[in-house]
Amino acid sequence: MAMQSGDSKGLLARLRKDEAGNTLAIVAASIIPLLGLIGGGVDMSRAYLSKSRLQQACDAGALAGRRAMSDGDWDEEAQDTARNFFDTNFEAGSYGTSDLVRNFTEDDNTVTGTASLTVPTTVMQIFGNEAINIAVTCTAEMKIPNTDVMFVLDTTGSMASTNSGDTVSRIEALRNAVESFYTSLEAAKGANTRVRYGFVPYSVNVNVGSLLQRDWMVDDAFYQTREASFTGNYSTITGSWTYISGSYTSSTSNNQSSCPADTMTYSDNISVSTSTGDDGAVTTTTVTTRTTNGNDNSCTSSKGKYKVTTVKYTNYVSQKTDKTVPKYTWQYKWDSYDVSGLKGSNEDGTMAGGTITANVDDMVDYQPQPLTITWNGCIEERGTVRTTNYTSIPDSDLLYDLNIDLVPDADDDDTRWKPALPGLVFGRSVYKSGNNLYGSWGSPTSEVTSDTNYYSPSGPCPTAARRLAEIDTLSTLTEYLDSLVPTGNTYHDIGMLWGARLLSPDGIFGADNVSAPNGGSITRHLIFMTDGATEPSTSVYTPYGLETVDRRRTSASSAPSTTDLTNVVNTRLAYLCAAVKNKNITIWVVAFGTTLTSNLSSCASTGKAYQANNAAQLNDAFEEIAAQISQLRLTD
Structure with missing residues (x-):
């Protein structure tokens, strides 16, 4: 039956006045846009998550690959390291993705990574968008500034022993770790960058005499x-x-x-x-x-x-x-x-x-x-005071031995050293x-x-210390490291003291340390490695004489015990560590085959203390330090 014109107008009028009818029409009209909006949000969220994780994996691979270039070569091992770190952080097929491709290359000591994949859509397929393609890039480089590194190395008698599970002695493991450190740092060095290395092997004493000026030594000694x-x-x-x-x-x-x-x-x-x-x-x-x-x-x-x-x-x-x-x-x-x-x-x-x-x-x-x-070449230290509290010294001018930067006065023997x-x-x-x-x-x-x-x-005397200097070849470094001989007891304070003196830009070697030829700033690092806690002896000749008789830094009324000397050395070490850090020098501490005691960990700059139980861990610690000194970083 044909609808009459009047009926038609009446129906439209009724629909216009019927609110339920209006809602139904609006909902029907909005379903398709809502599907696009909600579906797009779901698919884009999954795509964003996939891209974020893909970027993280790329960054991790680039950093790991650059760090693995220990000798500066982009060899198969370094490439495998980059790929393995990527794969650990992003497994193929994650989040339903497909077509994963990742690649790492190297140019001028910079590692660049690229990665791409496909994220399938769900709701957006209705609109003909079946997949979202994602690609990321990442770059890692080492950018090292002018750098001075002072190694303060424990070469006491226990360094001749071998840690459980190792096949080389501690001293040999140390040699290998320092060589690895040197190779890593040299690989990161730019053409105009100066990197210098110094060494203070220590045990009972330090062998620094040949580095000192004649005027800094006494003519007559008791x-x-x-x-x-x-x-x-x-x-x-x-x-x-x-x-x-x-x-x-x-x-x-x-x-x-x-x-x-x-x-x-x-x-x-x-x-x-x-x-x-x-x-x-x-x-x-x-x-x-x-x-x-x-x-x-x-x-x-x-x-x-x-x-x-x-x-x-x-x-x-x-x-x-x-x-x-x-x-x-x-x-x-x-x-x-x-x-x-x-x-x-x-x-x-x-x-x-x-x-x-x-x-x-x-x-x-x-x-x-x-x-x-x-x-x-070993020395006796200059004037000191008998105290156990180095934060409150009655006459601090007499504490010449712990003054890192004091230049000796030729007219005052208390400020000068004497031969041991x-x-x-x-x-x-x-x-x-x-x-x-x-x-x-x-x-x-x-x-x-x-x-x-x-x-x-x-009076055990270790290998002669070396002032800061550039080292041109690995063989030069190896020759010096091979001269290190384990001997004597453990006196941490004397090693830290002379490491600081040789590194300081303000002290007796300040003229050589204050600036670099290229005019750039210098970062300073002191790497302190030991294989044991303080272990003094009452019957050896030290930088403070025969301490059971001389008693220059212990009570004059009686011969010190081993415990007395241990406390003195540890207290003085803490004083020196604070003084070194106050000079804007970063202290890295590595405890090798021994416990990282509280006095060792507190000596280190924040987050710079390591414990290594074997040769592999020691090498890893030195590699990590080298990477941080080299400022391994991601670049745009």
């Missing part, structure tokens, strides 16, 4: 030593006859009827001389020169016959020397020696080294014997039996008189 003392008595020493000139012959005849009389005669020429020592003791020397002529016969008889042996002398001259010598004993005391001869005359003003001779060797016939002592000479140093009344020491050490100013040869302590 040591806990011994001196021969005249007893007031004398001893006669009879010499033996020695041939001077002339001749003699010997002959034998048998079956002689008689034994001939001797015809041998001699005449003596006696010369007597005396000498008087500074102590008033007189040495008398008697030289007898004898001239012999004639026959000296000796006979043996048998059955009334004689066998005659005749020695015939013809102007035969012989000589012997007899002495009446003063008897000496040892006086053990604090005494001064002239050490200026060790300064030499190097053109650059540094200490030349050499030997001194002192009459401290064991006596022969009550006479002191000369001992030639070679200075090996173990051969001169002796305990008071201590003797050694087997591996044990017995007796009394004595006090700083006490004196003991005795004929006994008391204990002379060892």
Whole structure:
């Protein structure tokens, strides 16, 4: 039935007035736009998440690949590392994606990565958009500024041992790790960038003497030593006859009827001389020169016959020397020696080294014997104070030894160093039996008189330290590292002190350290590696003398115990670590095969302490430090 015109107008009018009808029309009209809006949001969210994770994986791969270029080569190992890190961070097929492609390349020490994939759509397929293609790029480079690196390396006796599971000793593992560090840093260095390396091997002491100017060392130094003392008595020493000139012959005849009389005669020429020592003791020397002529016969008889042996002398001259010598004993005391001869005359003003001779060797016939002592380069520290609280020192000007930057005053020996000479140093009344020491050490100013040869302590001296300098070849570095020899006990403070002195831009080497030739700024790093906690000894010769007698940094009233010395070393280490960090120097601490103790971790700059239990972990720690120093980073 045909709809009439009036009916049509009535229906439209009714729909216009019916609100339910309006809503139905609006909803029907908006379904398609809503599907596009909601579906697009879902698909785009998944695409954004996929792109974000893809970028993260690309960045991780580029960083890992660049870091793996330890020798500067983009080799297969470095490429595998980049791909493996990418795959770990983004697994193919994640979030329903497909067609994953990733690639890493290298140019001029910069690693560039690209990655792409396809994200399938769901709702958006209704509108003909079946997939979203995503591509990302990433770049990683090392950009190193002018850099000074000071290695403070524990070379104590325990470094000769081997950690569980390792096949090389600790000292060999250290050599390998430092070489790896050097290779990584050199690979990151730009053409105009200066990178310098310095070394302070330490144990009981540090070997820095050859780096010091002559004016920084004293001319006369006091040591806990011994001196021969005249007893007031004398001893006669009879010499033996020695041939001077002339001749003699010997002959034998048998079956002689008689034994001939001797015809041998001699005449003596006696010369007597005396000498008087500074102590008033007189040495008398008697030289007898004898001239012999004639026959000296000796006979043996048998059955009334004689066998005659005749020695015939013809102007035969012989000589012997007899002495009446003063008897000496040892006086053990604090005494001064002239050490200026060790300064030499190097053109650059540094200490030349050499030997001194002192009459401290064991006596022969009550006479002191000369001992030639070679200075090996280790030092005794300058003036200090006895305290356990280095934050409140009554007279801080006296704390010369812990002052990193103080330049010695030629007119004040307390501000200067002196050579460590173990051969001169002796305990008071201590003797050694087997591996044990017995007796009394004595006090700083006490004196003991005795004929006994008391204990002379060892003074282990490590390999000579090296000032900051560029190292052109790995072989040069290897040669130096091969010279490191494990010896002695662990005194962390002396290593940190001299590492700071050699690195500081303000101290005795400041003129060389304050600026770089290219005018750029310098970042400074001190890498402190140890394989053990503080381990002092009461019976070794240290930068503070024979500490059980000298007591320069412990109570003067009694000999320090091992615990006393441990506390002193640890407290001083903490003081020095704070002072170094206050100079804007980054301290990296690596505990190798030992616990990362609180005093070691607090010594390090924030986040710069590592513990390595084996050679591989030590190498990883040094690689990580090199990467951070090199400022490994992502670039646009």
